[in-house]
Amino acid sequence: xxxxxxxxxxxxxxxxxxxxxxxxxxxxxxxxxxxxxxxxxxxxxxxxxxxxxxxxxxxxxxxxxxxxxxxxxxxxxxxxxxxxxxxxxxxxxxxxxxxxxxxxxxxxxxxxx
Numbered sequence: 001x002x003x004x005x006x007x008x009x010x011x012x013x014x015x016x017x018x019x020x021x022x023x024x025x026x027x028x029x030x031x032x033x034x035x036x037x038x039x040x041x042x043x044x045x046x047x048x049x050x051x052x053x054x055x056x057x058x059x060x061x062x063x064x065x066x067x068x069x070x071x072x073x074x075x076x077x078x079x080x081x082x083x084x085x086x087x088x089x090x091x092x093x094x095x096x097x098x099x100x101x102x103x104x105x106x107x108x109x110x111x112x113x
Contacts, residue, residue: 039095
């Protein structure tokens, strides 16, 4: 699978309950056919720790699976605490046999809603 690149970040809502913000994360689509069919998709990982690894303790993740159409979705909303810096990485995945195979996660990008 090919490496993903984060393309765009922006805040959809500046506040919610408890000082949280909903942030839309968008990325460039992975062209691998297995990512863009049933069993494929993306994982969006986020943390307040700069330089985090996707398997580090405290890292949160949102699954963005293929649903229908010619490609998997290339955006997801995450709810984060406002006024703090968050770091985000995205990885594509596909199902082969009985398990999922993940691409290398994208370069880290930061957001501060």
